[in-house]
Amino acid sequence: MHLDISESSPIGERFSLNNAVDPDVGTNSVKNYHLSSSEHFSIEIQTGRDGTKFADLILKKALDREQQAVHNLILTAVDSGVPTRTGTASIIVRVLDVNDNAPSFDKDKYVVDVMENSPIGSLVIKLNATDLDEGSNSDVVYSYRLSSEPFELDSKTGKLTVKGCLDYEEKQVYEIKVLAADKGAVSLSTHCNVVVRVEDVNDNQPEIDITSLSSRIPEDAPPGTVVALMGVTDLDSGVNGQVVCSVPGHLPFDLKPSPDGQSYSLVTKDYLDKETVHIYNITITAKDLGSPALSSTKVIQVDVLDVNDNSPLFTERPYTFYVPENNKAGMSIFSVSATDADGGENAAVTYSLDRKSPGPSITSFLNINEANGTLSALKSFDFETLKTFHFQVVATDSGVPSLSSNVTVNVFILDQNDNAPVILYPLSSNGSAEGVEEIPRNVNAGHLVTKVRAYDADIGYNGWLLFSLQEVTDHSLFGLDRYTGQIRTLRSFTETDEAEHKLVILVKDNGNVSLSATATVVVKLVEPKEAFAASDVKSAAKDQGENDIIFYLIITLGSVSVLFLISIIVLIAMQCSKSTDYTSKYLQETNYDGTLCHSIQYRSGDKRYMLVGPRMSIGSTIVPGSHANTLVLPDRRRASEEVSVF
Structure with missing residues (x-):
């Protein structure tokens, strides 16, 4: 039997059950019913009008479907026969749900x-x-x-x-x-x-707020000068909101944090130099401590203001110039130049001559353009009078206070061929270049008749003298050494040779425009006895003449030597003041051959120089390619070198 009972049914409610049927009659028919044990149900036996027995199911305890949804009961019917017989039926009670439970969460x-x-x-x-x-x-x-x-x-x-x-x-x-x-x-x-x-998630970048900025800083500002003040914020929390600021380490700037870490000051950590960097673009980086970290940047531009902290610098120290003599007075001869690393007025350079330095007489005939440093000479130079001089030029900027520097200028006068040869012998009493020589007839070939002596106040090629026979009565009798001026016999004299011979000697220098002088020598042939007697008389006069010549020669050589000694000292001092790669070596050669020429050779860097003056014969040193004031000298280390001659 199946019963559906609502869990809301009240206690005591009855539920009819099917009757048991027994074919027997009388005492052998159904007498009673029994119900299996149950706390919720019981039965009550009822007797019908016909005397049949039946049972009602009584609810004795409220049902709860949530506790037990189905109740299984056994109903047993018993007769009164002997032996007693029973019959059973299964009662399945299904408890019908009633909405008596509200939904529930496991947590409030x-x-x-x-x-x-x-x-x-x-x-x-x-x-x-x-x-x-x-x-x-x-x-x-x-x-x-x-x-x-x-x-x-x-x-x-x-x-x-x-x-x-x-x-x-x-x-x-x-x-x-x-x-x-x-x-x-x-x-x-x-x-x-x-x-x-x-x-919180690190989803907000730090923000930099510049509250104060000094965008122009003088280059002499001391370290620690405040350039800018800034605040730093990050909307995140915890480590995501903690911010650290930095600037590139190679810049002369640093960041100083406040105690609370919410603001920074940008300061200089070293002296600035406008000449090195005139403007700074400072990138400030703010980075939080989140993971991954977020950052932001802000660029601050700082201009460095110029301060007059640099003196003018000359392009060369010292200057060396070579000026030809006979320059036109008032014309510019050379110029100097100086630069100043500062800017604006601090870099404007003016030039002046240091007239307080030794040698005021030198600077008195010089003038300098204050704006461009061009120097001009107020007079014409004469190499034979002044060969070298030096002075100082001062360059001053326009800053306040102004700064200055000076440089030494060494000037060497280059010789021009403006002096004709001067014949010292022969020289007659009236000043004309003419002399008379008496020689015996019995002399052999190669006999020295006389020697023409001459000098040239110029140097180098300009002072290098060559001798030649311009006129001669008999070319077979006399020969002339072109370098020494010696006149020698070429053969022995014969009875048919004339007793008097006239020789015109041409002496010329080797300048681009050659200058010359002539001397006349009259050679008289005499008998040996007459020549011996005349020689005694002549020797006395000749000794006196030669003494005069030697006296003038000594004065000339002394003057020239002193001037050249001064030039050498100046050159040595100038070269020693330069670097080791720009050293000078001086080699003095003196070869007296009667032409009053000499030379001084020296080396400066990769070039060789030769100063040629009186008391040197340089015929053996000339090679093809020489010209003007330049000699090409052979060198064992090189096939040839160009040598400047002064």
């Missing part, structure tokens, strides 16, 4: 943490409310009232998901009240609180 309050960068649709929490009822009485529907929150609740599944962007910096905690209700005829419900805590 849920706390969940959500990252602020959670994407839309991310699951926050899945709520689960249970209802002990069945059917529609156990179907739970979820809901919450605050629809403006950035969350969405699935009414069927109870899933709470993100539906909008979360921002920790705007709101950190959300409290949501969720209602769970069943679908019973009379709906029952319950609620819980969901607390959503938004966790």
Whole structure:
């Protein structure tokens, strides 16, 4: 037998059961019923009008489907026969559900943490409310009232998901009240609180706010000068909001943090130099301590103001110039130049001559252009009078206070062929270059008749003298050495040779425009006895003449030697003041051959120089390619070198 009883049925309610049937009659028919033990049910025996026995099922304790949904009972019918016989029936009582249970959560309050960068649709929490009822009485529907929150609740599944962007910096905690209700005829419900805590994510870059800036800093500002003040903020929290600022280490600037770390001051850590860097673009980097770290930058431009801290510098130290003699007075001869690393007025350079230095007589005939440093000579130079001189030029800037520097200028006068040869012998009493020589007739070939002596005040090629026979009565009798001026016999004299011979000697230098002089020598042939007697008389006069010549020669050589000694000393001092690669070696050669020429050779760097003057014959040193004031000298180390001659 199947019975459906509502769990809401009241105690004492009766439920009719089927009767047992026994074919026997009388005492052998059904007499009684027994029910298996049950705390919820009992039976009550009833007798019908026809005398049949039947039982009613009585509810003696309220049912609870949630505790026991089905009750299995055994009903036994007993007759009165001997022996007693029984019959049984199974009673299945199904308890019908009544909506007597509200949905329930396992917690009254849920706390969940959500990252602020959670994407839309991310699951926050899945709520689960249970209802002990069945059917529609156990179907739970979820809901919450605050629809403006950035969350969405699935009414069927109870899933709470993100539906909008979360921002920790705007709101950190959300409290949501969720209602769970069943679908019973009379709906029952319950609620819980969901607390959503938004966790900070390092999603905000630090911000730099410049509160004060000095964009123009003088280059002599001491270290520690404040350039800028700035504040630093980060909307994140914890380590995500802790910020460290820095500047590139190679820059002469540093950042000093405040005690609270919320502001910084940008200061100089070294002296600035406008001549090296005139403008700085300082990149300030603010970096938080989050993971991954975020950073931001800000560029500050600082202009370095010029200070007059640099003196003018000359392009050469010292200057060396070579000026030809006979220059045109008043014309520029050379120029000097100086630069100043400063800017503006601090770099404007003016030039002047240091007239307080030794040798004021030299600077008195010089003039300098204050603007461009061009020097001009107020008079014409004469190499034979002045061969070299030096002075100092001062360059001054226009800064306040002004700075200056000076440089030594060494000037060497280059010889020009402006002096004709001067014949010292022969020289007659009236000053004409003419002499008479008497020689015996019996002399052999090669006999020295006389020697023409001459000198040239110029040097080098200009002072190198060559002798030649311009006129001669008999070319077969006399020969002339072109370098020494010696006149010798070429053969022995014969009876047919004339007793008197006239020789015109041409003496010329080797300048580009050659200058010359002539001398006349009259050679008289005498008998040996007459020549011997005349020689005694002549020797006395000749000794006196030669003594005069030697006296003038000594004066000339002394003057020239002193001038050249001064020139050598100046050259040595100048070369020694330069670097070791620009040294000079002086080699003096003196070869007296009667032409009053000499030379001084020296080396400067990769070039060789030769000063040629009186008391040297340089015929053996001339090679093809020589010209003007330049001699090409052979060198064992090179095939040829160009040698400048002064």
